[in-house]
Amino acid sequence: MSDIKGRIHSFQSLGTVDGPGIRFVVFMQGCNLRCGCCHNPDTWEMSAGTEYTADEILAKVLRFREYFGKKGGITLSGGEPLLQSEFAYELFDLCHQNGINTCLDTSGSIMNDSVRKLLTVTDRVLLDIKYADEDSYREYVGCTLAKPIEFLAYLNEQKIPVTLRQVIIPTLTDNEDSVNFLVDLRKKYEHVDKIELLPFRKICQVKYDEMQIDFPFAHIPAAGTDVIKILEQLLG
Numbered sequence: 001m002s003d004i005k006g007r008i009h010s011f012q013s014l015g016t017v018d019g020p021g022i023r024f025v026v027f028m029q030g031c032n033l034r035c036g037c038c039h040n041p042d043t044w045e046m047s048a049g050t051e052y053t054a055d056e057i058l059a060k061v062l063r064f065r066e067y068f069g070k071k072g073g074i075t076l077s078g079g080e081p082l083l084q085s086e087f088a089y090e091l092f093d094l095c096h097q098n099g100i101n102t103c104l105d106t107s108g109s110i111m112n113d114s115v116r117k118l119l120t121v122t123d124r125v126l127l128d129i130k131y132a133d134e135d136s137y138r139e140y141v142g143c144t145l146a147k148p149i150e151f152l153a154y155l156n157e158q159k160i161p162v163t164l165r166q167v168i169i170p171t172l173t174d175n176e177d178s179v180n181f182l183v184d185l186r187k188k189y190e191h192v193d194k195i196e197l198l199p200f201r202k203i204c205q206v207k208y209d210e211m212q213i214d215f216p217f218a219h220i221p222a223a224g225t226d227v228i229k230i231l232e233q234l235l236g
C-alpha cells in the first residue's frame, strides 16, 4: 500500500451528470486555472480539503457498487484532478482491480508522464473545451486553447473514449461557431463519441460571496433551456 494521499473537496455518492450511468463522483481539491464561469471556486485552493488514501475512497465507492450497473462507476472531478495524477492513478488502478469503471473530468491543461500513466487506467475522459478561440481562452480561462486540443489528440491516439463538454454562456459561447467548433473536433478525432452542452448557471454566486471574492461573470445572465435546445440541433 502506498502512502500517497489525495486532497479531496467533497463526494457525491449517486451522480448522474458526470459521465455514463450512475457514478460516485470525487471532487478533488486544487485547480491551476481560474475560469470566469467557475461554479466551484471553493475547490481552487490546493491546501484546503481533506486528505484520504486511495483505499479509503475505494471503500466508499464499493458501498454504492450495486447502483452502477453496466455503465456507471467512479468519476474524478474538481478542481483539476490532473494536479494529483499520482494519487488518481492509484485510485483508478484500485478501481480497475475491483471492476469499477473510471472516468476523468478535466480541463486538459496539464500533460506529463504522471498524467500519461493515469490515462492508462482511465476508461473515459470528459474534456472541457471552454471556448472556440484563443483570445477567450487566455482572457477567461488562463491557459491557451492549444493545451486541451493537444490533450484531445493524445486521448485519441490512445483510443480513450471522450465526451466533449462546453458550458453555454450567454454572449460568449451561445452561438453556432462555438458549437460547430466542437462538432469539427468530433469529426477530426474518432474517439470523441459524445458532446454535451451545459447551461451556465449562477447558483455558485453564494460561494463567491462567502469567499468574499468577485464572481467574474456575475453580470452575465444564466442560460435558458431554449437556447441549449436550439444549439443541440447543431450536434446532429
Ligand code: SF4
Residues within 6 Å of the ligand: 031, 032, 033, 034, 035, 037, 038, 039, 040, 041, 043, 078, 079, 080, 107
Ligand atoms: S478548470 Fe474547472 S475548477 Fe478550475 S477554474 Fe475552471 S471551471 Fe473552475
